[in-house]
Every structure is written in structure tokens, then in C-alpha cells.
């Protein structure tokens with residue numbers, strides 16, 4: 001499983017989806033998805049509502065396992081390990097593959113405790129060590145200066161944009177190699193959105209990021225590669241610049257130029 005300590009290698013595949021089909025009971029949500037996602041890279045998933053972007057994202061840390069009727073076929077390899085193999089430890093998978101959702105979901109506890117939550121679960125007890133983790137992660141999430149004087153107040157008192165950065169700090173605190181983001185800025189104002197985008201660009205030096213977005217400009221600003229999903233299939237997967245300037249498929253062109261979706 002990939003960790004932050006692995007050497008950075010340009011254009012190395014970290015996540016490989018092979019012939020992935022996903023079903024919710026009788027409904028097939030994904031058809032034969034084959035994607036290689038690069039390490040230390042931002043990959044955007046775009047496409048109209050209901051085309052399967054979130055479903056695919058959630059297969060990458062098995063978030064859909066608990067959904068009644070969910071079934072996945074095919075293989076997803078992360079760092080060479082098949083995450084759907086019976087021996088996979090789902091808890092350690094989710095530690096390595098963190099997730100940020102559309103709506104900020106801080107826990108109803110202090111700012112400090114939100115960030116310390118994961119490390120505590122994984123056995124870190126010493127206050128000094130926790131203090132260091134909390135500061136480091138809040139700094140990485142560009143939130144430290146705004147909250148350093150009120151670490152022990154409720155996270156629920158933060159603005160939406162601050163809450164989303166806190167959630168990111170909470171994810172970073174367990175040292176994932178991969179961060180999945182499902183429309184992380186769509187509930188935020190433009191300034192908070194810009195902060196999240198800046199963070200994504202900084203974080204890609206040390207993390208592999210997969211982001212679902214409805215915002216074409218956002219995909220263009222933050223991602224190196226983009227996959228265009230339509231009706232449960234990947235229609236096109238290419239370098240973002242290439243896809244946005246010279247899409248191969250007419251369907252991609254229609255979508256990115258706003259003709260549908």
C-alpha cells in the first residue's frame with residue numbers, strides 16, 4: 001500500500017482500475033471502467049449528474065461496501081494490491097485513502113479533537129505528539145493562523161470554508177497517500193473555493209488526489225488528467241489541457257463546451 005514515505009516518481013501509476021463494473025441491485029452504475037491514476041497527481045472526474053463519478057470515487061476506498069445491493073466486479077489495485085481481495089483490511093485501506101465530501105462534516109467536538117481523532121484511534125496518546133500533529137495538519141490545511149487561539153472551541157462554530165479545511169486537516173492527520181474529494185468546494189463561496197484549490201495544488205506534491213467536480217474551470221485549474229464519464233462509462237481520459245483544448249470525442253466536446261449536462 002502506498003504511503004507518504006514512498007519515493008516520488010513522475011508518471012507512476014498508483015491506482016489501477018481494471019474492467020470495473022458496479023451494480024446497485026439490478027441497476028448497473030459503472031461499465032467496464034479502466035483507468036490508471038498517477039501518483040502525486042491530481043485527477044479530475046467530470047461528467048453530467050448521475051453518470052457514476054461519485055460511485056467510481058467511492059469504489060477507491062470501498063465506501064460503497066455498506067450500501068444495500070452494492071456489488072463491484074473487476075479489480076482495483078492501489079500500489080499493486082487488489083483492494084477488493086478478501087484479505088484487504090478495509091480500516092487500513094481507508095486510513096491510506098482519505099475522503100473529503102461536498103458538505104463539510106466536522107465532528108461535533110473541538111477543533112483540536114477533530115484533528116487528533118484519527119491519530120488517537122490509531123494509538124497516539126502522548127499530548128506533545130498530538131499537539132505537533134494538530135499544528136502540522138492545520139498548517140498544511142492553511143487554517144492554523146485562523147484557529148490557533150481557539151483550538152479547544154467547537155468546530156461547529158467555524159465558517160463552512162474553515163470547516164472544509166478542518167476536515168482536510170483531519171484527513172491529513174492519519175497520513176493518507178491518497179485523498180478523494182467529492183465536489184469539495186461546491187458548497188463554498190468563491191474565496192473559500194480558491195483556498196481549497198490552492199491547497200489541492202500544494203498537496204499534490206505529497207499526495208495523490210482524485211477529485212469529482214462539476215466545475216470545468218476548477219478541473220482545468222487543479223488537475224493534470226481528467227476522465228469524462230457519461231452514462232456509467234469513461235468516454236475519454238487524457239491530460240486535462242489536451243481534453244479541454246482538443247477533445248477526441250464529440251460527447252466530451254459537447255459537455256465541456258456546455259452543450260449538455
Ligand SMILES: Nc1ncnc2c1ncn2[C@@H]1O[C@H](COP(=O)(O)OP(=O)(O)OP(=O)(O)O)[C@@H](O)[C@H]1O
Pocket residue numbers: 024027029047048049050051052053054055056067
Ligand atoms: N446508493 C445507491 N443506490 C442505488 N442507486 C444509486 C446509489 N447511489 C447512486 N446510485 C445511482 O447510480 C448512478 C450514478 O450515481 P453517482 O452518484 O455515482 O453519479 P454522479 O455522477 O456522481 O452524480 P452527481 O454528479 O449528481 O453527484 C445514478 O443513476 C444513481 O441514481
